[in-house]
Amino acid sequence: MQNDTKPKAAKRRGRPRSYDPEQALQQVMDSCWSGGYSATSLDDLSMATGMNRPSLYAAFGNKQSIYLQAMEKFSTHMAEQLEPALTADQPLEAALRAFYSRVLNVYFSGDDGPRGCMVMCTATSEAHADPQIRQYLDRTLQRIDALLISRFERALADGELPSDTDPATLGKLAATTMHSLALRSRAGQSRASLKRLSDASARMLARA
Amino acid sequence: MQNDTKPKAAKRRGRPRSYDPEQALQQVMDSCWSGGYSATSLDDLSMATGMNRPSLYAAFGNKQSIYLQAMEKFSTHMAEQLEPALTADQPLEAALRAFYSRVLNVYFSGDDGPRGCMVMCTATSEAHADPQIRQYLDRTLQRIDALLISRFERALADGELPSDTDPATLGKLAATTMHSLALRSRAGQSRASLKRLSDASARMLARA
DNA sequence: GCTTTTTTGTACCGTATCGCAATTTATTTA
DNA sequence: TAAATAAATTGCGATACGGTACAAAAAAGC
Numbered sequence: 106m107q108n109d110t111k112p113k114a115a116k117r118r119g120r121p122r123s124y125d126p127e128q129a130l131q132q133v134m135d136s137c138w139s140g141g142y143s144a145t146s147l148d149d150l151s152m153a154t155g156m157n158r159p160s161l162y163a164a165f166g167n168k169q170s171i172y173l174q175a176m177e178k179f180s181t182h183m184a185e186q187l188e189p190a191l192t193a194d195q196p197l198e199a200a201l202r203a204f205y206s207r208v209l210n211v212y213f214s215g216d217d218g219p220r221g222c223m224v225m226c227t228a229t230s231e232a233h234a235d236p237q238i239r240q241y242l243d244r245t246l247q248r249i250d251a252l253l254i255s256r257f258e259r260a261l262a263d264g265e266l267p268s269d270t271d272p273a274t275l276g277k278l279a280a281t282t283m284h285s286l287a288l289r290s291r292a293g294q295s296r297a298s299l300k301r302l303s304d305a306s307a308r309m310l311a312r313a
Numbered sequence: 314m315q316n317d318t319k320p321k322a323a324k325r326r327g328r329p330r331s332y333d334p335e336q337a338l339q340q341v342m343d344s345c346w347s348g349g350y351s352a353t354s355l356d357d358l359s360m361a362t363g364m365n366r367p368s369l370y371a372a373f374g375n376k377q378s379i380y381l382q383a384m385e386k387f388s389t390h391m392a393e394q395l396e397p398a399l400t401a402d403q404p405l406e407a408a409l410r411a412f413y414s415r416v417l418n419v420y421f422s423g424d425d426g427p428r429g430c431m432v433m434c435t436a437t438s439e440a441h442a443d444p445q446i447r448q449y450l451d452r453t454l455q456r457i458d459a460l461l462i463s464r465f466e467r468a469l470a471d472g473e474l475p476s477d478t479d480p481a482t483l484g485k486l487a488a489t490t491m492h493s494l495a496l497r498s499r500a501g502q503s504r505a506s507l508k509r510l511s512d513a514s515a516r517m518l519a520r521a
Numbered sequence: 522g523c524t525t526t527t528t529t530g531t532a533c534c535g536t537a538t539c540g541c542a543a544t545t546t547a548t549t550t551a
Numbered sequence: 552t553a554a555a556t557a558a559a560t561t562g563c564g565a566t567a568c569g570g571t572a573c574a575a576a577a578a579a580g581c
Contacts (some may be wrong), residue, residue, distance in 0.1 A: 118576085120577040120578055146567075148569095159570090159571070
């Protein structure tokens, strides 16, 4: 196998970059997560990353492409945070509680006020007019569904649920609570109230 | 009591309006519902209403004020559509199914593709940076909670639910499904799949 | 040292943005 | 008919927008 794709110090030919693409994308993500797509200008992103606009363009493409990549980074981060709660060896209700707890950790992670889910809270606005953003939103929602459905399938296989329950439906209902947490946290509702809500949801879903 | 506030033909003093404020606000609502706040310009609104910008400004104030009034119109319309389902004389589960059915009627009402909830799908994007929009979003979510909670309180009083259930929690969980319908419809998910989801939610909540 | 390659920095293009001042038009009252 | 009132229209001002052309700068290859 060939190397030099990842081992970054591969002596590139021209002038070296003065920024770290990963870190820059992180800052782009942060800006768009706070302000949304339309309200965040390329100048804002230029400020946030320290890159000038031509460099931004060269690195990530046009504004829509930048935004889509930022959402992908968010999704990856999100998946890394959430998956352990569902794969861990614990009962269904505990797993759901842990899952929602981690969800809230992300939604409340901002420096100046909770921001909810970047995808659900900012892509929705553009989703009607922009097919690509709409598609990304849909696929994200489906990814979350699948994540939760698989946990309910496991619960069913483990005898944690009556054999006539439908894991696909329960998984989507569990996602439903996550969607609400996204909106409610961005609306400014208290973390304590959202913890109570998600606990109640976990309890109800685990005893379906 | 004095008249001439509503009986619109009250011979106003100067040049008569060439537009109907109610109808104009309706068209503003429609534009913002589709495009969101930041991506909808005053020129777009001017086009949609047929009013020129100064008239828009005189009638509804600045852009934020226009948007807030459009959301209020949406909320009023929404409440009119949804309340009958909850006040009608029918069992809890049927009431919830009727409620979600009416929700979907609104979310799928657009001429070019479903748009979900105007507040949940467009205000969220601005909510982090704009305190007034955030507050409007929060109050909207709370209004929906209250609407549903009152139905669960009635169900409890009518003996439709075990006496140890908490109507406040159930109401919020019911709202949770509505939030999800808002996002999912705007993401392009099929109405049939959302009907299945909301039916499942109604069944589960009515047997809590 | 000279060329090649890649990124940076500056400056700019054409257009769109929100908001408003000034003027014109249409209607009621005196 | 003349004054008063209110809305429509025009047009502008300042700036912000996404996107790019172009030259200077910094590294590697020869």
